Amino acid sequence: MSTSPDRRWIVSRRFDLAILAAPLIASLGSLFALGVEGRSIPLWAFLLIIVCADVAHVWATTYITYLDSEVFRRRRLLLLLPIPLSFLISYRLHDHSPELFWTLLAYVAIYHFIQQQWGFIALYKARGREKSSFDYYLDKWTLWAGSLGPVLLWHASPARQFDWFNAGESFIVTIPENLRLDIVLVSAFFGLVWVLRQVQRFSSERDLNVGKTLWMVFSWISWWVGISLADHPLISAAFLNLFHGVPFIALVWHRSNRKWQGQEGGPSRLVAWLSQRRNWVYFMVCIIAAAAIEESLWDGMVWRVYLPSLLGLEAHSSASLLSFWVALLSVPQIVHYYLDAWIWKLDTNNPDLPGLLKLGGGAR
Secondary structure (H helix, E strand, C coil): CCCCHHHCCCCCHHHHHHHHHHHHHHHHHHHHCHHHHCCCCCHHHHHHHHHHHHHHHHHHHHHHCCCCHHHHHHCHHHHHCHHHHHHHHHHHHHHHCHHHHHHHHHHHHHHHHHHHHHHHHHHHHHHCCCCCHHHHHHHHHHHHHHHHHHHHHHHCCCCCCCCCCCCCCCCCCCCCHHHHHHHHHHHHHHHHHHHHHHHHHHHHHCCCCHHHHHHHHHHHHHHHHHHHHCCCHHHHHHHHHHHHHHHHHHHHHHHHHHHHCCCCCCCCHHHHHHCCHHHHHHHHHHHHHHHHHHHHHHHHHHHCCCHHHHHCCCCCCCHHHHHHHHHHHHHHHHHHHHHHCCCCCCCCCCCCHHHHCCCCCCCC
16 A cells, blocks of 8 residues: 555655755765865864764754653663763773774764664654565665675775774774675665665555655765765765764754644753744754864864864873863763664654654564
């Protein structure tokens, strides 16, 4: 049975298409900045792509976790325990080997990026009430083939560096260069089978899950352009981080607005007030401000590119102090990785989520 048009979108056609079109247009815009800006990411692009999209989306998680008193009361241990654990593990690991710390964090980040894209696809599958086990595994393997394929090609390129954070990380393993063709063929196989399956479903059932299809296509574009085809850090940052951060922030806004619209009192009055439609600018300003403060501390205490020269800050006197700052400033990011695996599950962990997003069950 085909899916009725009103069930094809998580929010609405305009909203859903906008959260994909915006990062695509902005990412394509990065192509035109290359000839002017050279080989580095200019400060304006860093502020827009990294601070306002990537780091801000980490802080957006607080709206549906720590600032929601009902969620915090119900899942206090889940929310609080990762904070000291992530700090202690990060501190000990960085103090032991900064290279190992950044390498492991880069691989965790890659896994998180892929899983978030699968999360959006899973939401559309739930929205469309897809129940086929075959389609579930085909969708998941195709998403991973389109995402992991470029990452594996990266590992099979002797001339390239593992510079996800550009903080001294390195490949844990390398892949023989003569396997590059095999990686491309395997990815292409999954992509072709997936396309044929969508054509077959549309031909026989007149059913095309538009949102799922667009997310699959755009995920492939994000990884293949951002990792394999781009030879410039600005393009990579745009295609990877904008597709990752912008849709997440938009969906958090919608979820918060649906929950708190018309309510401005109670224990969660701050997030309730910020979630009113008329206050969406303040909603964004708060997380961008938090992201800007975090990145300022990163630059002042760790990277030391802009602020030290402006403020006359001296270098750290010990490696342990540097490890302290790295561990402390990594906490929001690592905790976000952890919580993101929980806050979108359509199960008893989030009893209000299906109603807020008007979803059916079945997303895994």
